[in-house]
Amino acid sequence: MTRLPRHYVAARGSFASELAAAGRDFAQSFQQWRLWTTLAFNDILSRYRGSLLGPFWITLSTGAFVIGIGIVYGRLMHVPTEKYVPWMATGVVIWNFISSTVLESGDAYIHSSVIIRSGSLPLPIFVWRVICRSIVNLAHQVTVIIAVALWFHFLLKINLPMLVVGTVLVVVNVSWVSFFTAIAAARFRDIQQVNATLIQLVFFISPVIWIPSDMQGVQNLQSLLLTLNPVYHLLNAMRNPILGLPVPLHSIAFLVVMAVLGWALAFMLYASVRRRIVHYL
Amino acid sequence: MASIDIRGLTIRFPVYGADHRSLKRQLTRAVGGALDRKRKSGPPLLTALNDVSLKLGPGDRLGLVGHNGAGKTTLLRAIAGAYAPDEGSIEVEGRVASLLDLMVGMDPFATGMENIRLRALLMGLSDKQIKDRAEEIAEFSALGPFLGMPVKTYSAGMIARLAFSIVTTADADILLMDEWIGVGDADFRHQAQLRLTKMVEGSKIFVFASHDFTMLKKMCNKFLGLKGGACIPLESEAELDDFVATA
Numbered sequence: 001m002t003r004l005p006r007h008y009v010a011a012r013g014s015f016a017s018e019l020a021a022a023g024r025d026f027a028q029s030f031q032q033w034r035l036w037t038t039l040a041f042n043d044i045l046s047r048y049r050g051s052l053l054g055p056f057w058i059t060l061s062t063g064a065f066v067i068g069i070g071i072v073y074g075r076l077m078h079v080p081t082e083k084y085v086p087w088m089a090t091g092v093v094i095w096n097f098i099s100s101t102v103l104e105s106g107d108a109y110i111h112s113s114v115i116i117r118s119g120s121l122p123l124p125i126f127v128w129r130v131i132c133r134s135i136v137n138l139a140h141q142v143t144v145i146i147a148v149a150l151w152f153h154f155l156l157k158i159n160l161p162m163l164v165v166g167t168v169l170v171v172v173n174v175s176w177v178s179f180f181t182a183i184a185a186a187r188f189r190d191i192q193q194v195n196a197t198l199i200q201l202v203f204f205i206s207p208v209i210w211i212p213s214d215m216q217g218v219q220n221l222q223s224l225l226l227t228l229n230p231v232y233h234l235l236n237a238m239r240n241p242i243l244g245l246p247v248p249l250h251s252i253a254f255l256v257v258m259a260v261l262g263w264a265l266a267f268m269l270y271a272s273v274r275r276r277i278v279h280y281l
Numbered sequence: 282m283a284s285i286d287i288r289g290l291t292i293r294f295p296v297y298g299a300d301h302r303s304l305k306r307q308l309t310r311a312v313g314g315a316l317d318r319k320r321k322s323g324p325p326l327l328t329a330l331n332d333v334s335l336k337l338g339p340g341d342r343l344g345l346v347g348h349n350g351a352g353k354t355t356l357l358r359a360i361a362g363a364y365a366p367d368e369g370s371i372e373v374e375g376r377v378a379s380l381l382d383l384m385v386g387m388d389p390f391a392t393g394m395e396n397i398r399l400r401a402l403l404m405g406l407s408d409k410q411i412k413d414r415a416e417e418i419a420e421f422s423a424l425g426p427f428l429g430m431p432v433k434t435y436s437a438g439m440i441a442r443l444a445f446s447i448v449t450t451a452d453a454d455i456l457l458m459d460e461w462i463g464v465g466d467a468d469f470r471h472q473a474q475l476r477l478t479k480m481v482e483g484s485k486i487f488v489f490a491s492h493d494f495t496m497l498k499k500m501c502n503k504f505l506g507l508k509g510g511a512c513i514p515l516e517s518e519a520e521l522d523d524f525v526a527t528a
Contacts, residue, residue, distance in 0.1 A: 120362020
């Protein structure tokens with residue numbers, strides 16, 4: 001007779017045992033990748049059910065944004081179009097990924113509360129679901145980048161290996177922020193409002209649609225806007241390889257350190273509240 | 282062999298985001314668990330289960346009885362693995378299928394067929410297993426052409442049929458059900474009962490919470506009373522009647 005799965009839970013033990021249990025949750029959640037990818041795809045399907053273009057609305061709206069802002073802002077800032085549009089288009093696509101992942105992860109546990117309350121699925125699954133959904137959305141925006149690259153003839157300048165490294169750095173960092181947000185937003189329902197406000201603010205103070213070298217006064221705020229701004233480094237990691245620019249070493253170092261510290265914190269937070277998350281919902 | 286072994290299980294719910302005092306006032310006796318009034322800091326705690334012990338083996342069909350808020354659903358959810366104990370332990374051997382919430386993991390805008398896949402995936406079935414069983418599920422649900430329609434067009438009874446069909450086809454060792462069968466029509470209830478009997482004969486475990494005592498007596502061979510989170514073992518149907526009369 002085959003051995004049946006055994007599920008044993010006792011009262012909360014030492015922090016070390018909770019850390020081990022959190023580790024098992026993560027391991028199991030990776031094993032069940034088919035579940036969260038399916039849920040993610042179904043979310044997208046569900047969101048665009050009955051719409052003609054489906055998820056290509058994401059492509060279309062990004063495209064419209066790039067054309068509109070590209071024409072107006074390039075002139076306002078006196079930057080030549082062939083320099084401004086590639087910079088801004090890549091910035092907008094990367095920013096959309098970062099902001100939508102962080103924003104939607106606030107609902108990760110809340111949306112799945114019915115599932116969470118009726119079984120023993122490892123909780124990280126629901127965060128992976130959100131991240132996976134965001135990656136699929138990001139993939140839909142690649143068309144915009146390719147179109148811009150073709151139009152401005154920089155398609156062959158794209159440094160693919162570096163882009164892969166940069167994308168991994170971005171995803172790993174955005175993931176721990178998502179992990180954190182999912183827990184915090186389930187516990188404190190104000191977090192979503194705070195997030196929405198913060199994200200808008202960060203959009204304007206980060207070089208998403210403006211080019212630091214072409215702006216006056218950036219030097220005075222160098223540390224706030226660039227050096228200490230994680231979003232600046234995230235943008236660098238993905239944008240520079242696309243534009244055929246080198247990724248500054250300090251950006252890579254910043255992202256690696258941030259990923260390690262961030263994940264360590266997020267993991268410890270998860271370990272200490274994993275038993276409570278179900279009660280937050 | 283499938284088994285459930287619960288020892289001295291205590292589960293406390295921290296109640297977040299509610300006004301401490303007004304909540305206390307709301308949770309006056311007769312309904313609900315015991316509220317801890319001594320704690321000064323942190324959220325108020327609601328003791329949903331208090332020192333519950335329970336041992337079930339193959340072929341056991343346990344009926345849970347008690348008032349609203351006595352802890353029936355909490356116990357079911359704890360067995361399902363959703364709640365971790367604050368004291369004591371839960372040990373469950375075997376795959377658990379739960380019918381605690383009919384719409385778990387279902388997408389009202391997706392068709393019945395798509396929902397079969399979603400729900401079955403959530404229960405841990407592989408794509409191949411789902412493909413193999415989809416027909417059986419479809420047949421038992423007797424929903425026919427409606428399986429191609431979005432679930433939002435279904436009646437409560439139809440959703441119950443679909444959910445029940447998926448959950449009982451998943452080859453679980455332990456089946457948990459929370460007061461739901463009432464929505465099915467007589468024909469479906471009869472079929473469901475046959476299927477459950479067959480499942481339990483195949484040395485599975487069945488735990489069922491209900492207020493329908495005729496149903497409970499028909500379906501179960503063991504009973505457990507719950508009152509304010511504490512458990513009261515009921516050895517016979519006579520004791521069950523007593524419990525119902527006095528509680």
